[in-house]
């Protein structure tokens with residue numbers, strides 16, 4: 001049966017093209033939020049998200065819209081994250097909807113994530129409605145951008161909706177387009193329950209909250225349900241939806257989206273993509289699920305103060321409650337002591353978690369060089385997944401090593417194309433495609449992920465003055481000639497600085513790190529040698545000359561308060577340093593040293 005009065009949709013866009021602003025407008029004009037409750041960007045609920053302007057957690061909002069045909073429709077808006085690291089969350093949100101609004105900034109045009117996201121939507125079978133935003137801007141060129149959308153994506157833009165999410169212009173047209181152009185969901189109320197588990201998160205009052213899209217059957221308060229993949233059964237406590245306020249209701253019916261709670265203690269018990277069914281009258285088949293996301297970037301997190309170890313462990317456990325894609329395991333480092341090896345979906349995900357640990361949990365941390373997951377084939381036939389350069393077996397025991405590659409799409413104005421191609425080549429990229437759309441070029445490359453994890457994105461932004469956009473997906477594992485480069489400070493290996501790299505780039509990379517460490521490590525009372533080594537062979541060397549005595553003498557003397565202040569400052573600074581043999585290395589050096597020039 002067609003559920004004619006429901007539409008489920010998401011908004012796909014490149015970052016900053018106005019997705020959140022449009023979502024807020026839609027919510028506002030359906031009267032779901034009182035103006036005084038209207039905080040900017042309602043859907044981005046976490047502070048860090050708001051600060052960075054990035055939407056991370058997918059959420060859904062139910063809007064009641066009275067259309068021009070006089071009927072009232074239930075519109076369910078699924079929010080999707082905008083950044084590449086969260087592509088997996090995008091695709092699972094899309095699986096819960098029938099259509100998408102494709103928002104394109106009419107002053108900027110199609111960007112890498114516009115493409116990536118619209119392809120995800122088309123793959124999910126969505127009806128896609130193009131929406132040109134920011135037409136209030138003097139620089140807006142809606143006609144040109146419409147043509148670009150047709151050329152690059154192949155979407156018909158005859159009926160594209162022209163809006164300004166900022167001024168509210170055209171919002172009514174968007175609502176009408178949703179009702180008229182998106183297909184109504186289908187489902188059978190009498191069939192056994194089948195609900196797609198779209199997302200889940202931990203709430204300190206309610207326990208785990210589960211977001212579902214009902215396909216068939218009814219989900220009711222008090223019902224006993226079963227998760228088809230895990231087999232676990234639970235009794236439902238509450239059922240409801242978001243407006244974005246949490247509203248409880250008696251049941252959710254086919255085509256609807258909403259949440260339930262069922263006394264579930266940990267997010268780990270809920271598998272995103274699983275099918276929720278009735279325990280007594282189960283469905284024969286689960287709904288098609290999706291592949292789980294796996295962490296692709298790993299790094300070590302160590303407390304600067306060893307006394308913070310327990311706090312770090314508790315904080316990681318808390319974060320993990322709400323973020324099943326983040327993983328961690330205990331790690332011991334000769335240089336850094338006890339800490340954790342943590343796995344992330346990408347670099348942004350890493351930065352967000354690191355920032356939350358420092359800010360919300362008040363921890364001072366050292367982050368070691370991010371590493372990808374290598375597959376090491378040993379001579380004895382074993383296969384070893386290597387997350388940590390420190391665990392790399394001796395060369396003699398290695399038959400061969402495979403590294404992950406990505407397929408990257410980069411869009412950039414013509415005038416910056418040269419440096420972008422050079423960057424891709426330097427990072428061992430293989431060009432797959434190069435096409436032009438208007439004054440923009442689109443380059444598709446295969447690139448080794450280990451050349452991208454560190455600072456590829458920063459470099460890309462700087463050589464294109466911020467104009468390049470980038471998107472990637474994991475491609476495949478390929479055999480590669482990789483070596484481990486160790487960094488020695490005063491002849492002591494600092495395991496947290498060692499990294500794995502292609503043999504051809506090893507020497508240059510080692511030299512670069514030694515040079516940068518030279519500037520990052522403060523001079524001390526004695527000369528410090530900094531070396532890079534492959535196996536036992538030193539490939540680069542720098543030295544930091546000793547401090548002259550009279551320089552330190554200046555710190556003392558003067559009046560008492562000044563002296564005390566200086567001492568306090570030193571103590572603060574000390575906390576952010578780490579002792580290696582006789583040498584103290586500031587926390588900031590660990591990540592900074594690895595940035596490639």
Ligand code: GTP
Nearest residue numbers: 015016017018019020021053054082134164165166
């Ligand atoms: P992420 O949440 O980072 O994915 O970005 P987003 O796509 O949600 O973009 P957001 O809604 O945060 O808008 C980005 C910027 O564009 C903000 O500064 C908005 O105020 C501005 N903006 C959004 N819509 C319009 C518009 O129609 N006109 C103008 N002039 N500015 C707009």
